[in-house]
Amino acid sequence: MMKTALSQQKSYTDKRRRDPEFAARDHIFIKITPMKGVMRFEKKHKLNPKFIGPFEILVKVGTLAYRVASSPNLACVHNVVHVSMLKKYMGNPSHVLSFEPLKLSPKLSSEEKPILILDRQERRLRNKVIKLVKVKWLNHSDEKAAWETEANMSSHYTELFRKP
Template sequence: MEGDHVWLRVSPMKGVMRFEKKDKLSPRFIGPFEILSRVGEVAYKLALTPSLSTVHPVFHVSMLHKYIKDESHVLSLDSVELGSDLTFEEEPIAILDRQVRKLRTKEIV
């Protein structure tokens, strides 16, 4: 399996928008990354990009998803700032729509 490529799972944070998409549409994996070596029974060392230098390069197989190469597949590398625990957070830029909910005795914006 050395030399193959895999996707790396990023931990979802409930209620946080990722890449301006909410919940189901937000990306769960980043990559692909090349496998450098096998470490133990169920762990692999990956060749991470310099932007992920703060993250330890050895991951359990449950954090990886096999990448099947396709010549027509074009990857765009977005700059994702991950924490040391593989979490990231994005905040909305602007509020596009406002609604007023009417309850029995009050109104909520």
């Protein structure tokens, strides 16, 4: 019964799903995936996807892809992008966009590195004490700092724990 119910839900969703449509000269954001070296709770992609841009759509290629006018620092990335990687930019004259140049791999991912330890904390379990550090990551604000285990961080990023 469960398999039948899932099949019905999938067919219902598939019938009503529409991929976003863009026209030439529309402005869009491109989704990239931040990557980092530390495995936290066995999840490699801890940080949420980011959108960079805005970029202008030049032409539609096929049914689900668009050719995008990208900046020179994204020369290593292919300029034809699938519709699932795009998000429409709604123009507003009061928007002041600051473009932070990121080093992207050809797979549209950027490397995340810790740059500063902001705080330390100990969590006590019944038989164990876990030391945590609050880490500020490159290309992220202080509000997006994340708590990581000190053991993981010290084994992967020893330079953060050197005393001056």
